[in-house]
Amino acid sequence: MSLARVNWRELFARFGLVLALIALVIILSLLSDRFMTQSNLINVLRQISINAIIAAGMTVVIIGRGIDLSVGSLLALTGVVGAALAVGGLPAGIAIAAALGLGLAMGVFNGAFVAYAGIAPFIVTLAGLTIFRGMALAFTDGRPISGLPPIFMTIGYGSFLGLPVPVWIMLGFLLLTHVILRYTALGRSIYAIGGNEEAARLSGIPVRRVLLFTFAYSGLAAALASVVLNGRLNSAQPSAGVMFELDAIAAVVVGGTSLFGGRGGVFGTLVGALIIGVINNGMNLLNVPSFYQQIVKGGVILGALLIERVVSTRRS
Amino acid sequence: MTLLAMRGVTKRFGAVAALSGVDFDLEAGEVHALVGENGAGKSTLMKILAGVQPLDDGTMTLEGREVRFRNVSDAQARGVVMVYQELALVPALSVAENLFLGTLTGIVRYRALRERARALLAQVDLDLDPETEVERLSIGEKQLVEIARALAREGRVLVLDEPTAALSSSETERLFELIAKVKAAGVSVVYISHRLEEVFRIADRVTVLRDGRLVGTRALGDTTPDEVVEMMVGSAVHRYQRPDRHRDERLGRFELDIAGEAPIEITVHAGEIVGLAGVIGSGRERVLPSAFGLRDGARWGEQPLRSPREAIRAGIMLVPSDRKSQGLVLELSVQENVSLGTLSRLQRFGFMRPEAERAQTRHWIDMLSLRPPLPHKPVRELSGGNQQKVVLAKALAIEPTVLLLDEPTRGVDVGARAELYDVIDDLSTRGLGLLLSSSDTEELIGLSDRILVFRGGRVITELRPPFTYEEVVAHVTGARQLA
Numbered sequence: 001m002s003l004a005r006v007n008w009r010e011l012f013a014r015f016g017l018v019l020a021l022i023a024l025v026i027i028l029s030l031l032s033d034r035f036m037t038q039s040n041l042i043n044v045l046r047q048i049s050i051n052a053i054i055a056a057g058m059t060v061v062i063i064g065r066g067i068d069l070s071v072g073s074l075l076a077l078t079g080v081v082g083a084a085l086a087v088g089g090l091p092a093g094i095a096i097a098a099a100l101g102l103g104l105a106m107g108v109f110n111g112a113f114v115a116y117a118g119i120a121p122f123i124v125t126l127a128g129l130t131i132f133r134g135m136a137l138a139f140t141d142g143r144p145i146s147g148l149p150p151i152f153m154t155i156g157y158g159s160f161l162g163l164p165v166p167v168w169i170m171l172g173f174l175l176l177t178h179v180i181l182r183y184t185a186l187g188r189s190i191y192a193i194g195g196n197e198e199a200a201r202l203s204g205i206p207v208r209r210v211l212l213f214t215f216a217y218s219g220l221a222a223a224l225a226s227v228v229l230n231g232r233l234n235s236a237q238p239s240a241g242v243m244f245e246l247d248a249i250a251a252v253v254v255g256g257t258s259l260f261g262g263r264g265g266v267f268g269t270l271v272g273a274l275i276i277g278v279i280n281n282g283m284n285l286l287n288v289p290s291f292y293q294q295i296v297k298g299g300v301i302l303g304a305l306l307i308e309r310v311v312s313t314r315r316s
Numbered sequence: 317m318t319l320l321a322m323r324g325v326t327k328r329f330g331a332v333a334a335l336s337g338v339d340f341d342l343e344a345g346e347v348h349a350l351v352g353e354n355g356a357g358k359s360t361l362m363k364i365l366a367g368v369q370p371l372d373d374g375t376m377t378l379e380g381r382e383v384r385f386r387n388v389s390d391a392q393a394r395g396v397v398m399v400y401q402e403l404a405l406v407p408a409l410s411v412a413e414n415l416f417l418g419t420l421t422g423i424v425r426y427r428a429l430r431e432r433a434r435a436l437l438a439q440v441d442l443d444l445d446p447e448t449e450v451e452r453l454s455i456g457e458k459q460l461v462e463i464a465r466a467l468a469r470e471g472r473v474l475v476l477d478e479p480t481a482a483l484s485s486s487e488t489e490r491l492f493e494l495i496a497k498v499k500a501a502g503v504s505v506v507y508i509s510h511r512l513e514e515v516f517r518i519a520d521r522v523t524v525l526r527d528g529r530l531v532g533t534r535a536l537g538d539t540t541p542d543e544v545v546e547m548m549v550g551s552a553v554h555r556y557q558r559p560d561r562h563r564d565e566r567l568g569r570f571e572l573d574i575a576g577e578a579p580i581e582i583t584v585h586a587g588e589i590v591g592l593a594g595v596i597g598s599g600r601e602r603v604l605p606s607a608f609g610l611r612d613g614a615r616w617g618e619q620p621l622r623s624p625r626e627a628i629r630a631g632i633m634l635v636p637s638d639r640k641s642q643g644l645v646l647e648l649s650v651q652e653n654v655s656l657g658t659l660s661r662l663q664r665f666g667f668m669r670p671e672a673e674r675a676q677t678r679h680w681i682d683m684l685s686l687r688p689p690l691p692h693k694p695v696r697e698l699s700g701g702n703q704q705k706v707v708l709a710k711a712l713a714i715e716p717t718v719l720l721l722d723e724p725t726r727g728v729d730v731g732a733r734a735e736l737y738d739v740i741d742d743l744s745t746r747g748l749g750l751l752l753s754s755s756d757t758e759e760l761i762g763l764s765d766r767i768l769v770f771r772g773g774r775v776i777t778e779l780r781p782p783f784t785y786e787e788v789v790a791h792v793t794g795a796r797q798l799a
Contacts, residue, residue, distance in 0.1 A: 185663040192656055195645035202608070202642055203656035203710060204628040262647040 016307065017256055017271045024275060028282040035285055042164065048277035049170035050225045050232075052270060054244055055251040056177040057221025059269045062252050063181070064214040065194040065261025066121035070110060070128030071222040072244035076136040076237065078103045079226035083145040083152075083236030092151040100223045106132060107219020111212035121215075129245070136238040146235040156231025166228045173224060177266045180217075190214060194261025250297075251276055254304040275300070319344040319504055320365075320396075320473060325374035327360055327528075334360045335528045337374070342473065347495060347505045349519035349536075351512070353548055353789070354755050356525040358508050362475050365506070366398035367391030395472035399462045399479065407451035411437070414450050415465050432468075440464045440494050456487030463494065467503075474498065475506045480514060481597040485772075492518050510595040512541050513794040526550055541795035542786075548793075549757075549785040567717055567749045572606045574613040578774040582607075584718055584749035589740070591764030592753040593792050599773035604720045604753050608634040616718075628657065631717035635707055635724055637753075643707035644695050651677040651691040653706050657714040680709035684739060701732020708739065718749045725759060737763060757788050 029036035054071050061068045082099025086092050106128070113124040158165040181187040189210045192200040201207050225244075230236050255272025257264025279300055283293045320342040327335040335357045342348055350358050363369045365376070367385030376383050378394055385391040388398075405414045412433035413420075433446035440460045450458060459479055466474055476495075480488045495505055495518055509515055515522055516536060524531040524547040531547045565586040572580040580603065584590060594600030606614045609621035609632075621627045624634070636642035644653055654677050655662055662673045677691045684705040695706050704724065711719060721740065725733045740763055744750055754760050760767055760783075767779040769791040777791055790796040 183668055184666045185659040185668055186666060188652065188655070188659060188668065191648060191652070192645050195647040196641070198642050199645050200656065202624050202634060202636055204625050204714070205656065205659065206625065262645065 017254075017268060017275070017304075020304070021271055021275050021278065024278050024282070028278065028285070032282065032285040035282060040281070040285075042162075042167070044274070044277050044281045045167045045170075046164045047281065048273045049164075049166040050228055051244070051247045051251055051277070052170045052273040053173050053225040053228065054221050055248040055255075055269045055273055056174050056266050057218035058245075058248040058252050059255075059257055059264060059266050060177060060181065060190060061121070061214045061218045062249075062257050062259060063194045063261060063264055064190045064211055065197070066114060066211065066214060067125065067249070067259075068110065068128075068215060068218045069122065069125040069245045070106075070132055071218060071225075071248060072241035073129045073132035073136065074103060074106050074219055074222040075226040075229065075241035075244060076239065077106070077132045077139070078223035079230050079236040079240055080136050080140050080145055080238050082223075082227060083148055083230055084139070086149050086152070087145060087147055092149045096227050099227060100220060103219040103221075103223025103226070104216050105219070107216035107222075108212060110219065111215030114215060115208040115211035125215075133238075140236075140238045142238060144235050144237045148230060148234055148236070152227075152231040153234060154231070155228060156234060166232065169224065169228055173221065174266055174270055177217075181265060186210065186213065191262055194263070196262070247276070250301050254301055272304075275304070317344055318342070319379060321377045322361070322365065323375045323377075325361065325364060325376070326372050327357075327364060327369065328372050333528055335364075335371075338525065338528070338530045340365075340523060340530070341533070342504050342506065343520075344472075344504055345499055345502045346520045347499055347507055347518055349507045349509060349515040349522040350525070351509065351515060351522060351544065351548060352525035352531075353757060355527070356548075357528040358525055359477065360528075361525070362398060362477065362506060362508065365391070365473075366396055366475055368398070392469050392471075395470055396475070397466035397469060397471035397473070398475040398477065399459065399466060400477060405450045405458055405461060408449060410447050410449055411444055411453070411461055412446035414461060415446075415468055417465075419469075436464045436468050437461075439467055441490070441497075454487070455482045456484065456490065459483070459487075459491065460494065463498075467498070471503065473504050473506065475508070477508045478510065478596065479507075480509070480511065481595070483597070488514075510792070511794055512544060513798050515544075516541060516798060524548055541793075541798045542790070545786050545790050545793065545795050549789050565747075568617045570607050571615045571617075572603065572613065573615070574602070574606055574611055577602070580606075580775060582751065582768065584751065586747045586749055587744050588765045589744050589750045589752055589763050591760040591767035592751060592770065593757070593760050593767050593788060594770030595792060596755070598770040598792075600753060600770035603770075604634060604637075604722045604751060607720055607751065608632060628714060628716075631715075632720065633657070633711040633714055633716035633718075634720040635704075635711050635722060637722035637726060639700070639703055639707055639727070643710075644703060646696040647694070649692045649694055650681070650686065650698070650706055653695050654680055654691075654709045654713055657710050676713055677709075680713060683712075684709055685735070699729070699732070701728045701736065704728055704732070704736060705739075708736075712743070716748070718751070719743065721750060721752045721754075723754055723756075724752070725754075725756065757785060757792070761785060761788060 034040060058068055058071065078099040081102055082095050085098055086095035110124055110128050113119050114121045155165050160168055181190065189200065189205045192205060193207055193210055197207060229240060251273040252269050253259060254275055255268030257268055276297065279297060280293065283296060318341055322338065322340040325335055325338045326333065338357065338361060340361060352358050364371045367388045367390050383394060406417065412429050415433050415436055416429060430446050437444055437446065440463055442457065442460045442464065444457065450461065453461065463474065479491060483491065499505060507519055519536055521533055521535050522544060523533040524544060526548060567584045567586050569581060569583045582590060592600050592603055605611055607621065609623045609627040612622065614621040616630050616632060619630045621630065640646065651673065655673055658676065662669055662676065674691070681689045681691065686702055686705050695703055698706065724740065725736055728736065740750065752760065752763055767783060767788060768775045769777045769779065771794065779787065
C-alpha cells in the first residue's frame with residue numbers, strides 16, 4: 001500500500017462514525033450558540049449515560065448474535081425493588097447490590113431459555129419485556145416509590161473531577177465491557193459464537209454458558225442503569241424505561257455493531273449513543289417540536305445503517 | 317432414435333478444463349448411466365445439459381435441431397429437467413403447491429390444483445394427500461415429488477444426480493420401479509451414480525468420464541463391472557502410497573453404537589492413518605461426526621463421547637468437512653481462529669495472554685507454512701488451501717492424540733493439496749492417530765495404512781496395502797460384489 005494514496009474508503013469505514021459525530025457537532029455549534037458550551041456538553045454526556053450503560057450490555061448480547069428486548073422492563077423492575085429495599089430500611093449499598101443481583105438473575109433467566117431451551121432470543125426477551133413490566137407493576141401496585149436515602153441523590157446529582165457521577169458510572173461500565181470483550185477468553189468466545197456458532201461449538205467452546213453470560217451481563221447493565229435513573233429522579237417508577245430497549249439497540253447498530261453478530265465493539269456503541277444524544281440535544285436547543293424529533297431520530301438510524309451497508313458491501 | 321446428442325462439449329473454469337471435447341448421446345426411452353470418479357466432470361456435463369451452465373465449446377442437438385440453453389427454464393421448456401441431490405422443494409408449502417410452483421398465476425384455484433396433483437402423484441405411485449406439507453415427507457417421497465414435478469412440465473429427459481444416496485433400500489426399489497415406468501412411457505433418463513450394482517440393474521448403456529474426458533460408452537449387455545471400473549480409474553498414478561509400516565502401540569478404540577444403525581468399531585494405533593471409504597449414503601460420512609460426540613452413542617474405550625467438549629477432553633479433535641460453515645469464524649483473524657480451541661490454555665484469570673497466543677500462532681504458521689504468514693489477516697481473505705491450514709492449526713493446537721480428518725482437501729487446489737498431504741503424513745510419523753474420511757480414492761490410497769470400506773451402514777471390508785486403485789473403487793462402487 002502506498003503512503004501517497006490515501007484509501008478514503010478504508011479510512012471512512014474505520015473512522016466514519018467519529019467523523020459523522022464531529023460533523024454533527026460542527027453543524028450544531030453553527031446553528032446554536034448554546035450548543036458548544038461546557039455545561040451543555042456535560043449535559044449531553046449525562047443525558048446519554050443511562051442509554052449508554054444499557055447499550056453496553058446490549059452490545060455484548062448482539063455480538064453473540066442475540067438481542068435483548070427486556071432491558072427497559074427489567075430496569076423498571078430492578079429500580080423499584082432496589083428503591084423499596086432502601087426505603088424499607090436496608091442499608092443503601094446492600095439495596096443497590098440486591099438490585100444488581102436481581103438484574104443478573106433475570107438475565108440468567110433470559111439466557112437459560114435462549115441457551116438451554118433453544119428458543120429465539122427475540123421471543124424470549126419479548127416475553128421478558130412483558131413479564132418484568134408486570135412484576136414491577138404488581139410489586140408496587142402501580143405506584144412510584146419515593147423518599148430514597150441521600151446516596152441516590154449523590155449518584156444522580158453529585159459530581160467528581162468536574163464530571164457528573166452518572167457519566168463516571170457510564171465510563172466505568174463501558175471500560176469494563178471493553179476489557180471483557182477485547183482482553184478475556186470469554187470475550188473472544190462471544191465473538192466466535194456470534195461469527196459462527198457451529199465452528200465455535202466444534203472448537204470446544206462452551207457455547208451455552210457463554211450465551212448465558214451475555215444475557216446475564218445485559219441484565220446487570222439494565223440494573224445498573226436503574227440505579228442511575230433512581231438517583232436522577234430521586235424516586236423509582238414501575239413505568240420507567242418504556243422503549244429504552246429500542247434506544248439501546250439504536251445506539252449499538254448506529255455504532256457499527258452488526259445485528260448478525262460477531263462484529264463490533266463498545267467504543268462504537270459509545271459513539272452511537274453520542275450521535276443520538278447530540279441530535280436530541282441539538283433539536284431541543286433549536287426548539288424542534290418533539291413529534292418531529294422522533295422522525296429525525298428514526299431517519300438518522302436508517303441513514304447510518306445505509307451508509308454502513310454501502311461501505312461494507314463495497315469492501316467485500 | 318437419438319433424442320439428444322452432445323458433441324465436443326468443452327467447459328473451462330479459469331485455466332482448468334472441467335470438460336474437454338466430450339460426446340454424449342441419449343436415445344428416446346433409454347436409461348443412460350453416467351459414471352466416473354469425483355471430479356470426472358459428470359455433474360458439469362449435466363449442468364450444461366440442464367441449462368445451469370453454458371458450454372464454452374461444442375454443440376448440443378435435441379431431436380436433430382441444434383439447441384443452446386440460456387438458463388434452467390429454457391431447458392425445462394424443451395423438456396430437459398434435472399432432479400437435484402439437494403432437493404429443490406419449498407418445505408412449508410404443500411405437495412400440490414410445490415408441484416406447480418412457478419406455473420401458478422393470479423388467484424390459485426385450489427380444488428383444480430388438488431385434482432391435477434392427485435393425478436400426477438398417481439403417475440409416480442405416490443399415495444399421498446396433495447395437501448401434505450413437503451417438510452413432513454421422507455427424503456424418498458420428496459424425490460418422487462420432484463420427479464412428478466418434472467413430469468408435470470412434460471419432461472422428456474430426466475437427469476437424476478445420485479438419486480439413491482439418501483434413500484433406504486425399499487425407497488430405492490420404489491424409485492427403480494418408477495424409472496422403469498417413465499422409461500416405458502418414452503422418457504429418457506440420465507442416471508448419475510457411484511453404485512455400479514444400480515447401474516447394471518437399471519441402465520441400458522453406460523458412459524464413463526475421467527478427468528473431464530470421455531473414456532467410452534458401452535451397452536450394459538456388452539460389458540462387465542470390472543471393465544467399467546477399469547475405464548473409471550485408467551492408469552492412475554499412486555503418488556502418495558505409504559510404506560507398510562508396523563504399528564503396535566494401540567491408542568484406543570471407537571465404539572459407535574448409534575440407535576437405529578449397525579454398530580461400528582474402529583481401533584486406532586499411534587502413527588496410523590485409517591482411511592474410511594464409501595459413497596455418500598454408505599454410512600462412511602456418519603463415522604467422524606459420531607466419533608466427535610456429535611451424535612448420541614459413541615465411546616472411546618470406556619469414555620463416553622456425548623459432546624465435542626467431551627471428545628476434545630479425551631484427546632480427539634475433528635477437522636470438519638465444511639471449512640466455512642464448521643471450521644472457521646470468517647470474521648476473525650488467523651490468530652483468533654487458531655486460538656479457538658485453546659482459549660482455556662491461553663488465559664490466566666480469564667485474561668488472554670497475548671504473548672502465549674502470539675507464540676502459539678507463530679509456531680503453527682511456521683509448521684504448516686501458511687501463506688501469507690500474517691497472524692492478523694482475516695481468514696476470509698485466505699485461499700482455500702490456507703484456510704484449511706488454519707483449521708488444521710486450530711485442531712493441532714489442542715494437542716490431540718487422535719485427529720479426525722473429514723474430506724481434508726475438498727475445494728483445495730492441487731498444489732496446496734500436496735502440501736496438506738505432506739503435513740498429514742508428517743503428523744502420523746509423530747505418533748498421532750488419524751482417521752481419514754474421504755470421497756477421493758487417490759487420496760485414500762496415498763495416505764492410508766489401511767482402508768475400511770463402508771456400504772449399507774457397515775464396514776464390509778478392510779483393505780491392507782499395497783492397495784490398487786481398481787480394488788478400492790471396485791469395493792466402494794459394489795462392482796466386487798457383482799462379479
